[in-house]
Amino acid sequence: MYCLSCNTETRRESLEPGLMAEQCPTCQGTWLALDDYRRWVAQAPQQATEALAATAELLEETSPRALRCPDCAQLLQKYRVAGHLKFRLDRCSACRKVWLDGEEWPALRAQGLTHSLLHILSDRGQREVRETESRERLDATWRARLGEADYAEAQRVRAWLAGHPLRAVLLAYLQASDSTLG
Ligand SMILES: [Zn+2]
Structure with a gap:
């Protein structure tokens, strides 16, 4: 087959020890059979997830093309x-x-997600991502309305209130008008 990104002829090579896939020698684009992947996940030990966050690279979706x-x-x-991780997997x-652009498998690896592909592709996995995305959008709206400094302060107060035994009383106090408080 030919690479879906750059049209170079692909070769069957190992993506991980014990996992073969069609790979592009030019851009590392990868065409991965989920049956092969399933077998690999069943026998490969879950990778260590230490020190992953530090190397996490945020990938933007480069080509939303079909x-x-x-x-x-x-x-x-x-x-x-x-x-x-803003990119999309194509299945x-x-x-x-599934098709992965050259930098996508390494990005999954850096995030400790190489064993989570089937979950990512499931309805439940997709719903979780949509929920996270809408939470992030809402957060961005508040941040824009409040400005960075007040947003950070509000976050701090919110975290403090969240675990406080007198939360309801404190909220009532904060919302009471000055005259009520005397
Ligand atoms: Zn097909």
């Missing part, structure tokens, strides 16, 4: 990965394969 399955020519469906549900 791709066609190289095997059956159907349009691939796009799947969100996680709130902070052919008929052929049970």
